[in-house]
Amino acid sequence: MNSEHAPRGEETVRLSSVRKVYGSAALPVLALDGVSAGFDAGTFTAVMGPSGSGKSTLLHCAAGLDRPTEGGVVVGGTDLGTLDETALTLLRRERIGFVFQSFNLVSALTAEQNVSLPLRLAGRRVNPVETRAALAEVGLAGRGDHRPSRLSGGEQQRVAIARALITGPAVVFADEPTGALDTRNSHGVLNLLRDLADQRGQTVIMVTHDPVAAAHADRVIFLADGRVVQEMTREITAESVATRLASLEARAC
Incomplete structure (x- = not known):
């Protein structure tokens, strides 16, 4: 796989200073x-x-899937606010990897074809050896x-991770x-x-509700009311994360 991410x-x-407001002027919803x-x-x-939260x-x-109402986002040295929709789509395709809960594999394609799909969409040459x-x-x-139907859930998610990495993205969002x-x-x-972070120097940002999952990270950011x-960054265990999260949830009630 390519390795074009930052040192x-x-x-x-x-x-x-990212703010995101949904809804109308009369009924705004402040998300960030x-x-x-x-x-x-x-x-x-x-x-x-x-x-x-x-x-x-x-x-x-x-990830450039939505534009902030205010503030800025920079990915791999590029200010997303300076890009039009076409350029933003190209940046997402080439510089950002996505891993979703539902895998989002194409059922009619093999694992190898699913992995190479981002390259095909970007008009880039597909090297079977690389795939x-x-x-x-x-x-x-x-x-x-193997098509997705012949793979377990864990194997399908591994295919999705390989697909997210095939273009050499600056960051992987999970x-x-x-x-x-x-x-x-x-x-x-x-x-x-x-291992992606430790061995490849990859940037990985994961949204999760699971303290056990969060305990694998080397940093946990907690949001509440959009802030x-x-x-x-230290002593991150499932128990310590669960305690912090429970405290925030209690305040939100």
């Missing part, structure tokens, strides 16, 4: 309220918070000719990547995301 320790994503945060290459960050909105704005190497890197050597998996497969996928209210 380890260099900031890959930066949100600056002045969020500023940076994410370095070689780091694995979990984003958590009570329901309605702004987790998904943060991911959508940071097979991507599958091998996520533990699926020899499974490239939205509840273990939400549809059992404990064993969840553990495997989380270890793989951890960053807490952050953990």
Whole structure:
């Protein structure tokens, strides 16, 4: 797989005073309220918070899926606010990787074809050797000719991770990547995301509600009412994350 992301320790994503308001002028809904945060290459960050805290909105704005009402987002040195919709689509396709809870694989395509799909959409040459190497890197050597129906949930998510990495993205966004998996497969996928940061120097940003999943990260950002209210970078365990999250949820009630 390509390795075009930033050198380890260099900031890959930066949100600056990001506000996002949905709804009408008469009935505005404030989803993000002045969020500023940076994410370095070689780091694995979990984003958590009570329901309605702004987790998904943060991911959508940071990934260029939605435009902030105010503030700025920079990905891989590019200010997303300077791009028109066509340029933004191209940047997402080439510089941002996505991993979703529902895998989002094309059922009629093989694993190898699913992995190479972003390259085909970008009009780039597909190298079968590179595609097979991507599958091998996520533990699926020899499974490239299998369609999703012949793969377990954990294997499908591994295909999705290989697909997210094939273009050499600046950052990989994972939205509840273990939400549809059992404990064993969840553990495997989380270890793989951890390895992406540790071994490849990849920037990984994961939205999750699961303290066990968040404990695999080296940084946990907590949102409440659209703001960053807490952050953990030391002694991150499932128990410590669960305690912080429970405290925020109690305040939200």
